[in-house]
Amino acid sequence: MSTVPPPRSETELLERAAALSGRTLRDLAAAAGRIVPPDQRRMKGWVGEFIEDLLGADARSLSEPDFRTLGIELKTIPLNARGRPAESTWVCIVPLAGDPESWEGSGVCRKLSRVLWVPVEGDRSIPLPARRVGSAFLWSPGPAEEIALRADWEELTGMIALGDLESITARHGRWLQIRPKAANARALTRSTDAGGAPLDTLPRGFYLRAAFTAALLRRHAPDPYNGPRPGPDPDPSK
């Protein structure tokens, strides 16, 4: 197993990511002297951590962007059989105690300010080692995207501020949703109710709906396994 140094520029990062495109996890693991687990039932974060290692992410388990000096966050997107995101994207924990945050100072805004998205085949019928990495792309929210995300964030954090956390379900929020983020349903974290009284609640996380990342994918990697730009149609006469 080798350690890849952090990329020194966005260009270098993108070049590394492009070099993964079209290759299987088995090939990439073999080249790195690693073994792909047979499945992810007990290794749910394996793909994301593996891609981090391959690209030289240097902030594992720190509350900083994955590529610290570049200020870039890495997110893998599992794609279903139709080539669309199969899962929502984890963003960050929902702060349930302490001082209220501004949008600009929020975890959601900071995490999503610059993201390298790496699509990976995620259809459960494909054995994990055979899954291909797709075309990565770098993204920052455009003005309309930021307005939409901020509106969801304000709606959700507003409910929490009013003490309505327990009434929030995954159905709230157009693009951003709140769901449990815990080892299990018995795990508890300290929170504060509307009156400021402490209580224990299930830890929650912010997630980006699959519909949101699907839109990003359509615009930035419409053909994720065959390069970032749609190529000419294959000639049917050949």
Add this chain to the structure above:
DNA sequence: AGCTGATCATAT
């Protein structure tokens, strides 16, 4: 087939 609520591993 898509979504929601629940869960798994690792490091600190």
Add this chain to the structure above:
DNA sequence: ATATGATCAGCT
């Protein structure tokens, strides 16, 4: 317990 990385599994 918190933060990192997410996917699982059951229900509609």
